[in-house]
Structure formats: C-alpha cells, structure tokens
Amino acid sequence: MRIIFAGTPEFAVPSLRAAAARNEVVAVYTQPDRPAGRGRGVTASPVKLEAVQCGIPVLQPDNFKGAEARDARDAMRALEPDLLVVVAYGLIMPQAVLDIPTHGCWNVHASLLPRWRGAAPIQRAIQAGDTRTGVCLMQMEKGLDTGPVRLSLALDIGADETGGQLHDRLAALGAQLLSDGLGLLRAGFKPVASPQPAAGVTYAHKLDKAEAKLDWTQSATLLANKVRAFNPWPVAEARLLDERLRIHGAVALDESHAISPGDVLRMGRDGIDVACGEGVLRIRTLQREGGKPITAADYLNARRHHAG
Known part of the structure; x- marks a missing residue:
C-alpha cells in the first residue's frame, strides 16, 4: 500500500512507527515548525523528527482549505495514496x-466514541471521573470525530493515573489498533465501519491554562480528578499558605469538616489537607514558583527551615 501519515505531537509517534513498519509510508504531513519552550526557538514537531529519522519525506502546509491551498491538495493527489492515516494532526x-485516498482517511482517536469527541479526550475523561476509556479507528468524514468506527480497544483508567500516564498508554494502544487495522486491509478484509450511536455524545474541549486554578468550593473528588487530568499540563494551581503553588499530586478524602473551603485542616508527612466544598483534598506533591515538584513533607520542612 501507499500510505500518507498526518500527525504532529508525541501521541502520534507510535502510530507513525506502526504505519511505517513495512516501508509503506510515502509521505508524512505535520504542522509547520513553530516557536516552543522558554527560548521560543523554532522547533520541529515530534512526528517530523521521527519521519526525518526514518527517511520519510515531510510536507508542512499551513492548511488544506480554500483556493490558496490548491497546491497542497494537488501535491497529496500526486502521491497517489491508498490510505491517509491521521493521528492528532491538528488541522x-x-x-x-x-476524497483523495482510495480507501479514504483513517483516524486514531483517544476515546471510545461517541464519548469525548474533540481535542482533549484523555484529560477530559480523567477530569470527569471516567474509569474506562480506549482508542478508536474511525473512518473520517467532514464532521468533528463523527465518522463510523472500524475498530476499537478499551482499557481501565487507574485510580491515581495522571493525564501524562494515560496519554502514553493510549498512544501505544492506538499504534496497536492501527497495526491491526492495516493488517486486515492488506489481507483484503477491510474492517466494517459501524456508525456511532446517537446517544452518549460528549465533547472534549481544548485545554485552557485558565482552567488550572482550583476552586475550593468544589468537591474534593472533582479537584483530585482535575489535578490528575492536568498533570503534566497545564498543572493545577492554587493560592495556599500565602503563596501560589502548582499541585502535581493529590487525593480526595471522604471526610466531613466545619471550616471554610480553602482553609488548611492539617499538615504532616502524609500531605497538606485542605477543606473543600465537600470532603478534603490531601496535597501530596506540589511546586513553588521557580522550583521543582517536591513532596508535601519536603515543602513543609523547607518552610520550617526558612522560618527558623
């Protein structure tokens, strides 16, 4: 087969490796190089770096829409692809x-559709308290993640699993799913496309850094889920003990109290317990401005040493 792969972030790299395992990827599309990091230097995407290492030609059009993108569409058409595989491309x-590829376009999506269509399905699943998720191999159509599903694989979400940890597991599972689908297609057994059910549709809106601030009037369970979901980005944050702290790890305690949300109930080796609208949030790992993530015990020791 002649496969074109389109993807940008680290999540797509395992799928690119799966698609390129038999030297069938004739080109890789990824977003243009952009400034990144503290120095704001122009940086290539993880998918581009992988493609270059594999010796696969890379194309980086700004978009495919409108008359001005005709050249980009013509260039893809000239590659005569049998299949376009899209994984977190971002365009x-x-x-x-x-309509260009013979078999259309397959998308590896990190949720069990129709739940969590959209940009941030991994983080939104954790934030909502879901205990199960997975990956789908979807036949792309014009709508946002509305196409029929050809294959899917599910997994359980760990009780303490962070967004970063689940990201890595789903990236590997997505590569396995794509490999399975390509194997069937090569053998002449195109996986059946099943329409998504109309019930159960939810949207995983793009993460916004403004969401990171913890609202202590919410329940401890909701806040613990947010802390997990937003690790490693954008990382939950709160004003606590007279300073701004980033919260990397926390658990909810099913405990009643009679103090105001946001007040510290107790501090010790196990963590810093903060009263919430319902229950108590035990902060285990945190970060001071300009510092590195440390345990709550190390943070309290540092404060005592400074005060002494």
Whole structure:
C-alpha cells in the first residue's frame, strides 16, 4: 500500500512507527515548525523528527482549505495514496482531501466514541471521573470525530493515573489498533465501519491554562480528578499558605469538616489537607514558583527551615 501519515505531537509517534513498519509510508504531513519552550526557538514537531529519522519525506502546509491551498491538495493527489492515516494532526481535513485516498482517511482517536469527541479526550475523561476509556479507528468524514468506527480497544483508567500516564498508554494502544487495522486491509478484509450511536455524545474541549486554578468550593473528588487530568499540563494551581503553588499530586478524602473551603485542616508527612466544598483534598506533591515538584513533607520542612 501507499500510505500518507498526518500527525504532529508525541501521541502520534507510535502510530507513525506502526504505519511505517513495512516501508509503506510515502509521505508524512505535520504542522509547520513553530516557536516552543522558554527560548521560543523554532522547533520541529515530534512526528517530523521521527519521519526525518526514518527517511520519510515531510510536507508542512499551513492548511488544506480554500483556493490558496490548491497546491497542497494537488501535491497529496500526486502521491497517489491508498490510505491517509491521521493521528492528532491538528488541522482540519476538508472533503476535497478526504476524497483523495482510495480507501479514504483513517483516524486514531483517544476515546471510545461517541464519548469525548474533540481535542482533549484523555484529560477530559480523567477530569470527569471516567474509569474506562480506549482508542478508536474511525473512518473520517467532514464532521468533528463523527465518522463510523472500524475498530476499537478499551482499557481501565487507574485510580491515581495522571493525564501524562494515560496519554502514553493510549498512544501505544492506538499504534496497536492501527497495526491491526492495516493488517486486515492488506489481507483484503477491510474492517466494517459501524456508525456511532446517537446517544452518549460528549465533547472534549481544548485545554485552557485558565482552567488550572482550583476552586475550593468544589468537591474534593472533582479537584483530585482535575489535578490528575492536568498533570503534566497545564498543572493545577492554587493560592495556599500565602503563596501560589502548582499541585502535581493529590487525593480526595471522604471526610466531613466545619471550616471554610480553602482553609488548611492539617499538615504532616502524609500531605497538606485542605477543606473543600465537600470532603478534603490531601496535597501530596506540589511546586513553588521557580522550583521543582517536591513532596508535601519536603515543602513543609523547607518552610520550617526558612522560618527558623
């Protein structure tokens, strides 16, 4: 087969390796190099770096929409692809592009559709308290993650699992799913496309750094889920003990109290217990401004030493 792969972030790299395992990827599409990091230097995407290392040609059009993108569409058409595989590409594929490959476009999506369509399915699943998620191999159509599903694999979300940890597990599972789908297609057994059910649709809106601030009037369970979901980015934060802290690890305690939300109930080796609208949030790992993530015990020791 002649496969075109389109992806940008680290999540897509395992799937690119799976698609390229038999030297069938004729080109890789990824977003243009952009400034990143503290120095704001122009940086290539993880997918581009992997493609270059594998010796696969890389194309980086700004978009595929409108008359001005005709050259980009013509360049893809000239590659005569049998299949376009899209994994977290980040650019909208118009119908004119979806119609180019012989077998259309497959998308590896990090949720069990129709739950969590959209940009941040991994983090939103944890934030909502979901205990199960997975990956889908979807036949792309014009709508946002609305296409029929050809294959899927599920997994359980760990009680203490962070967004970063689940990201890595789903990236590997997505590569396995894509490999399974490609194997069937090579053998002449195109996986059946099943329409998504109309019930159970939810949207995973893009993460916003403004969401990171913890609202102590919410329940401890909601806040603990947010802390897990937003690790490693954008990282939950709160004003606590007279300073701004980033919260990397916390658990909810099913405990009643009679103090105001946001007040510290107790501090010790096990963590810093903060009263919430319902229950108590025990902060285990945190970060001071300009510092590195440390345990709550080390943080309290440092404060005592400074005060002494």
